[in-house]
Amino acid sequence: MPKGYWIARVDVSDPEQYKAYVAANAKPLAMYGAKFLVRGGPFENPEGGARSRNVVIEFPSKQAALDCWNSPEYRAAVALRAPVSVVDMVIIEGYDGPQPG
Template identity: 70%
Template sequence: MAKGYWIGRVDVNDPEGYKAYVAANAEAFAKYGARFLVRGGAFAAVEGEARARNVVIEFPSHEAALACWHSPEYQRAKAFREPPVGLADIIVIEGYDGPQPG
């Protein structure tokens, strides 16, 4: 079964307010088996537009990734991140389990 991912691009306008979001989202992420693959860090925007912060979160399945997003636990946490604290683009996507170039 393919894993699920959240891919997020975020501009944080209120770092102190964003800390409340980070603390609150831990409950939902633990419940749905989330694992951070990218959490900030240096990047190069080689094509298109970027935001200041990038995040990739892995889940055991696409279904778990969607369930986490829609969960009451995450929706409570998300309220801490909404404007004016931050502005985000987030997609929930199914991973690829097929053949690789080789």
């Protein structure tokens, strides 16, 4: 079964308040088997638009990613994040097919 991913681009207007969201999201992310693959860090943006922060989170499946997103625990965390950030979020299924080469 392919893994699932959250791909988020984020602008944060109040980093101190955003810390409350980061603390609150830890429990639901752990409950659904999440693993951070990208969590901020330096980046290049050679094409298209960008936000100041990029995050990629891996889940055991797309369904687990969706279940986490819709969980009451994560929705409570979003309530802390929403007033101090703008987020572009994609929840997507991974690819297990043939690779170049």
